[in-house]
Amino acid sequence: MIPKLTLDAFALSPATSAALEYLPGDRAFLRTTLAIQTGGIQAATAHYGRHPSPDILVVESGSDAEGLMAELEALAEMVEPGLKVVVIGTVNDIAIYRRLIGQGVADYLLAPVDGPTLAASVKALFRDPAAAPRGRLIATIGARGGAGASTVAHNVAWALADGAGQDVVLVDLDLAFGTAALAFNLEPRQSVAEALSQPDRLDGVLLDRFMVERGDHLKVLSTAGNLRDFPVVTVDAVEKLVDLARQSAPMVVLDLPHLWTDWTVALLAQADEVLVVARPDLASLRDCRNLLDQLSARRGGETGLRLVLNQRDAARKVQLTAADFQDTLKIKPTACLAYEPQAVGEAANAGQMIAESCGRNHRLSQAFTDLAATIAGRPLPARAAKGLSADRLNELFRRLIPAKATA
Structure with a gap:
């Protein structure tokens, strides 16, 4: 994602104006404040x-x-040094591009330019080849309170x-x-609220100290579970x-509270x-319907939006079906x-996930595994159940067979 910044654009052609309108x-x-004007350089x-x-x-x-170079020289006298400038022009010449x-021009694009090409050009200005890769972000939120979104978030993260x-990092953002x-x-070391109360000090090392490991691959950043002394959360x-x-981590799961605030909306959009x-x-x-409509508008479409129906058959006679939701939404x-x-x-009650307490073959365990596989984009490898491993069983069989033969 591009940092919070301002982007001004001065277009001449309808095609460039349309490409700029694609960016939001x-x-x-x-997080970009975009201002589009006409008139060119x-x-x-x-x-x-x-x-x-x-x-x-x-x-x-x-x-x-030559006219383009003269226009840019005049522009350079009016703008601050070091400004990132993307130029769209009609001169199809590698020599002018190199010039x-x-x-100091950040990029030169040949007109007419389309939205994805312009977006890729601007994104490339902020791509750091040396930067660590950023994990995928999975946000979970309930359509209503009591929907079981936290149960889904926890079990999907575990799966x-x-x-x-x-x-995987699981972040519980329901501060209260x-x-x-x-x-x-788990016993939290420091809570999410403490991390958010000192954002200027927060870095990767400090965040790692706040998180608690659960198993070999999961880290949890949780809340303190009280209603005292938690900060006003800012988007930044x-x-x-x-x-x-x-x-x-390559995967981050957010357990979001059932709130519609500037910071929850920002995370859902991102x-x-x-x-x-x-x-x-x-x-x-x-x-x-309200939630998906709002998120579609903010995310530029329905890509990445998933609906999870929970507690099916709790009220079988009066419940709506999956087809009802699909037809309406x-x-x-x-x-x-x-x-x-x-x-x-x-x-x-046991402080465990469904797969731990009920086994991997329980239908809820399998459902969470399937959901996690869909999110991961690939089938999850079969994991041996806790207890005797396959190697251990083979060893026991090898010991038993000779013993039986000599009996």
Whole structure:
């Protein structure tokens, strides 16, 4: 994702204007303040004689090579040194491209340019080849309170870590009522609230100290479970925390509270995948529609939005079906989780996940494994059940067979 910045653009042609209008629909530009004007380089030169420079400037020119160079020289006198400038022009000449790059232009694009090409050019300005890769972000939120979104988040994170054997960070962002520590039977070192209260000090080393390991591949950043002394959450603080988490693991799962605030909306818009968890009832259907409509608008479409129906058959006679949700929302549920109060209750009381307390063959365990595999984009490898391994069983058989032969 592109950092929080301002991008000004001065277009000449309708094609360039259309390409610029594409940018707000790209999730990488969610934090970008975009201002589009007409008039090309000459209008930009006049504008910045009276206004401060943005972080990025996109300008279009219809001039020949010498005219373009003269326009850029005039512009350079009006803008701040070091400004990143992307030029769109009509001169199709590798020599002019090299000349522009040599004089400090960030990129030169041949007109007409389309939205994806322009977006890729701007994104490349912030790509650091030496930077650590950022893990995929999975955000989980309930369509209504009590939908079981936390149970889904916890068990999916566990399935990804234990089943896929990849490092996963689970972040419980329900500061007041989060249950991740209880669900995994963990004692938090420091809470999410403490991490968010000192964002200026927060770095990868400090964040790692805050997290608690659960198994070989899962780390949990949880809440303290009290209503005292937690900070006002800002978008900048929570984005920094999540970005650091993404630098530490290839998969980050967020357990979001049932809140519609600036910071929850920002995370939902940025996430690679969003799991909307709902019970199969009418109120949940209404709230799912509102939630999915809002998220589609902010994310530039429905890509990455997933619906998870939970507690199916809790009220079999009056519940809505998966087909009812699909017909109304135009999105097929990715998973339909059965109502299993005893299994969920036993796991919660034991501080375990369903696969630990009920076994991997339990239908809820299998459902969470399938959901995790869908998110991972590949089948999860079969894991041996706890107890005797295959190698250990073979060793026992080898010992028993000779003993029987000599008896």
